[in-house]
Amino acid sequence: MYYIRNYILTKKNMKIVLIGASNDPEKYGNKILKDLVEKWYIVHPVNPKETKIEWLHTHKILKTVPKDFDIIDFVVPANVTLQILQKYTDLLKNKKVWIQPWAENDEVKEFLKDNWFTDYVTDSCIMVEKIS
Numbered sequence: 001m002y003y004i005r006n007y008i009l010t011k012k013n014m015k016i017v018l019i020g021a022s023n024d025p026e027k028y029g030n031k032i033l034k035d036l037v038e039k040w041y042i043v044h045p046v047n048p049k050e051t052k053i054e055w056l057h058t059h060k061i062l063k064t065v066p067k068d069f070d071i072i073d074f075v076v077p078a079n080v081t082l083q084i085l086q087k088y089t090d091l092l093k094n095k096k097v098w099i100q101p102w103a104e105n106d107e108v109k110e111f112l113k114d115n116w117f118t119d120y121v122t123d124s125c126i127m128v129e130k131i132s
Contacts, residue, residue, distance in 0.1 A: 014041050017065050019084060020075035020103070021045030021053045028100065029075045030054075035127045036073075044069060062088055073098040073126050078105040089115055098126050 016036055022029030033053060036043050044065045050058045059065050072095055074081045081103045097120040104122045112120055
């Protein structure tokens, strides 16, 4: 877990996939998107119900996102996080995975450990981390 935190603190212009991005300004999927863009990250929003979020083209499914992303951040309910991790284990296993506090539960954490995910963060909001 230390590695991903250090990585996000030092790398600029990172490509971040945001699962659960939203057009609703009251939702964290929108707040996090704006925060990441303000920090100069390249954000690929994913939401099956949207074609654009704010001004960004939105992917309906993870499968259509360019595979050269640096981090995937989950801002969805824990059961959806688990479904996506299960469906895309092979793609995500070697990626940096960030799971917002409300997007995780014990089952998600257990899945990460049982499936050899090594570079992930749980119990922490990506907006709180600051670039040095």
